[in-house]
Amino acid sequence: DGGITQSPKYLFRKEGQNVTLSCEQNLNHDAMYWYRQDPGQGLRLIYYSQIVNDFQKGDIAEGYSVSREKKESFPLTVTSAQKNPTAFYLCASSPRWPPGVPQHFGDGTRLSIL
Amino acid sequence: KNQVEQSPQSLIILEGKNCTLQCNYTVSPFSNLRWYKQDTGRGPVSLTIMTFSENTKSNGRYTATLDADTKQSSLHITASQLSDSASYICVVSVNSGGYQKVTFGTGTKLQVIP
Numbered sequence: 001d002g003g004i005t006q007s008p009k010y011l012f013r014k015e016g017q018n019v020t021l022s023c024e025q026n027l028n029h030d031a032m033y034w035y036r037q038d039p040g041q042g043l044r045l046i047y048y049s050q051i052v053n054d055f056q057k058g059d060i061a062e063g064y065s066v067s068r069e070k071k072e073s074f075p076l077t078v079t080s081a082q083k084n085p086t087a088f089y090l091c092a093s094s095p096r097w098p099p100g101v102p103q104h105f106g107d108g109t110r111l112s113i114l
Numbered sequence: 115k116n117q118v119e120q121s122p123q124s125l126i127i128l129e130g131k132n133c134t135l136q137c138n139y140t141v142s143p144f145s146n147l148r149w150y151k152q153d154t155g156r157g158p159v160s161l162t163i164m165t166f167s168e169n170t171k172s173n174g175r176y177t178a179t180l181d182a183d184t185k186q187s188s189l190h191i192t193a194s195q196l197s198d199s200a201s202y203i204c205v206v207s208v209n210s211g212g213y214q215k216v217t218f219g220t221g222t223k224l225q226v227i228p
Contacts, residue, residue: 105157
């Protein structure tokens with residue numbers, strides 16, 4: 001079955017460390033997204049990519065970076081510049097149309113500070 | 115103030131009972147509205163999607179309604195089951211320069227007890 005695989009499920013970050021969250025999809029979707037979910041808040045968009053080798057900042061991109069070298073993969077790096085990284089991170093994908101609307105989500109990575 | 119407000123914040127019901135969750139939004143111009151179910155520690159899964167011209171959409175025991183004039187939607191769950199215990203998220207899309215900007219509600223946490 002097609003879907004989105006996020007890994008690892010749990011991740012711990014030390015002070016000053018960069019960490020990378022993996023997101024792979026086999027749905028042949030053009031667009032991929034990264035969201036952050038905090039308790040009591042709606043999902044917030046970090047970055048999105050509509051095609052390979054192109055990506056755009058979302059509403060809360062500071063302290064994060066991404067790459068889109070392959071259609072199937074959209075890794076997210078949480079840099080040391082992100083001072084409050086503890087959250088549940090969700091990756092999503094969608095066909096090219098309608099642009100901007102996530103359709104399928106992975107099961108998330110929970111990131112915590114050591 | 116969140117532009118997509120959901121109520122109640124949490125709800126406990128007995129197995130077999132019905133319940134209705136509310137979503138009010140202020141974003142515009144409206145494109146479509148989706149309801150997602152998110153199990154604890156998992157990614158959201160789409161239940162229904164409605165465009166401006168649709169005022170009701172069903173998916174099994176889930177029925178969503180939309181009143182685009184008053185900017186209100188509801189999700190009705192019939193004959194609840196223990197597996198319905200989850201968070202239910204309302205998501206509104208607006209057209210923004212050929213791209214759809216998505217705003218997530220904070221969700222209603224539903225607990226179904228035996």
